[in-house]
Amino acid sequence: MPKTFLVDTTRCTACRGCQLACKEWHDLPANHTKQLGTHQNPPDLNPNNLKIVRFHEYLDEQGNVVWNFFPEQCRHCLTPPCVDVADMAVPGAMIQDKKTGAVLATEKSSQLSEEDAQAVQDACPYNIPRRDPKNGRLTKCDMCIDRVSAGMQPICVKTCPTGAMVFGEREELLPVAKKRLEVAKKRWPKAFLADMEDVSVIYLLADTKDKYYEFAAFM
Ligand code: SF4
Ligand code: SF4
Ligand code: SF4
Known part of the structure; x- marks a missing residue:
């Protein structure tokens, strides 16, 4: 669970x-x-x-x-649409940790094109991910996965x-x-x-x- x-x-x-x-x-x-x-x-x-x-x-x-x-x-989200949409463009750009359920934006998210990054943002029903203009990564809460x-x-x-x-x-x-x-x-x-x-x-x-x-x- x-x-x-x-x-x-x-x-x-x-x-x-x-x-x-x-x-x-x-x-x-x-x-x-x-x-x-x-x-x-x-x-x-x-x-x-x-x-x-x-x-x-x-x-x-x-x-x-x-x-x-x-x-x-x-x-x-238990079934995160952001992961599904990101996977179609850059597999692994957004992942879901099996043990905790945490949804994470990875370094690979910087490889998403502008359009694909926008599609990931648009897929989120809560308008959460934001793109870092410095490195192109998507940013969002990571559930403090390290802690x-x-x-x-x-x-x-x-x-x-x-x-x-x-x-x-x-x-x-x-x-x-x-x-x-x-x-x-x-x-x-x-x-x-x-x-x-x-x-x-x-x-x-x-x-x-x-x-x-x-x-x-x-x-
Ligand atoms: Fe759900 Fe949006 Fe968070 Fe993805 S970024 S897990 S779609 S709230
Ligand atoms: Fe509200 Fe607790 Fe956050 Fe303070 S720390 S703003 S009380 S949720
Ligand atoms: Fe998410 Fe709270 Fe950790 Fe910030 S402190 S990354 S909001 S779980």
């Missing part, structure tokens, strides 16, 4: 510890950014940010301001101070996810587990996906 993350967004305070820890562990440099009127920074995933915390603010029916946070990363293979937790999970993220064996995590959903529904009746049957990074959302961002859930 693949490894699985549960990301309970109802517990996320948008501290961005996970975002920063991911950068530090992967030795990724800072980006030059501008203040765009939101705390979301940088504005999007990029080769230096394999994880970003998305912010979405809106007024509810009572006129109250609601702020939703979404720590975004690759979902490590996980050594029996450690992904650094974003280890860093999270609120318990919003949990990582473990799929068969152990699914009952935890369902239990958390049951509790969440008492306060947020529209809460749901996004695409639970298809992904290894399961998000518990308090509201419909449009209250987070375009690619928060596929179904």
Whole structure:
């Protein structure tokens, strides 16, 4: 069974510890950014940010301001379309680790033509891979495969101070996810587990996906 993350967004305070820890562990440099009127920074995933915390603010029916946070990363799909599409052009450019289920962009991804790299990006239902203009490699969350293979937790999970993220064996995590959903529904009746049957990074959302961002859930 693949490894699985549960990301309970109802517990996320948008501290961005996970975002920063991911950068530090992967030795990724800072980006030059501008203040765009939101705390979301940088504005999007990029080769230096394999994880970003998305912010979405809106007024509810009572006129109250609601702020939703979404720590975004690759979902490590159980049947990853990015691997299928990459294989048609450059076999091995994207692979799925059998033991953990981690979906990885390899050095071979730099051999993809512009069109083929775009096709891989377009195949992703969550709009995750980004191409590094410096070396042509596709970049995305690697499940901290080095840590996980050594029996450690992904650094974003280890860093999270609120318990919003949990990582473990799929068969152990699914009952935890369902239990958390049951509790969440008492306060947020529209809460749901996004695409639970298809992904290894399961998000518990308090509201419909449009209250987070375009690619928060596929179904
Ligand atoms: Fe591939 Fe996108 Fe699924 Fe990640 S989320 S495994 S990049 S298809
Ligand atoms: Fe980054 Fe590792 Fe978390 Fe993926 S699992 S978002 S690579 S820290
Ligand atoms: Fe949310 Fe935890 Fe990430 Fe902080 S570390 S932004 S609480 S998921």
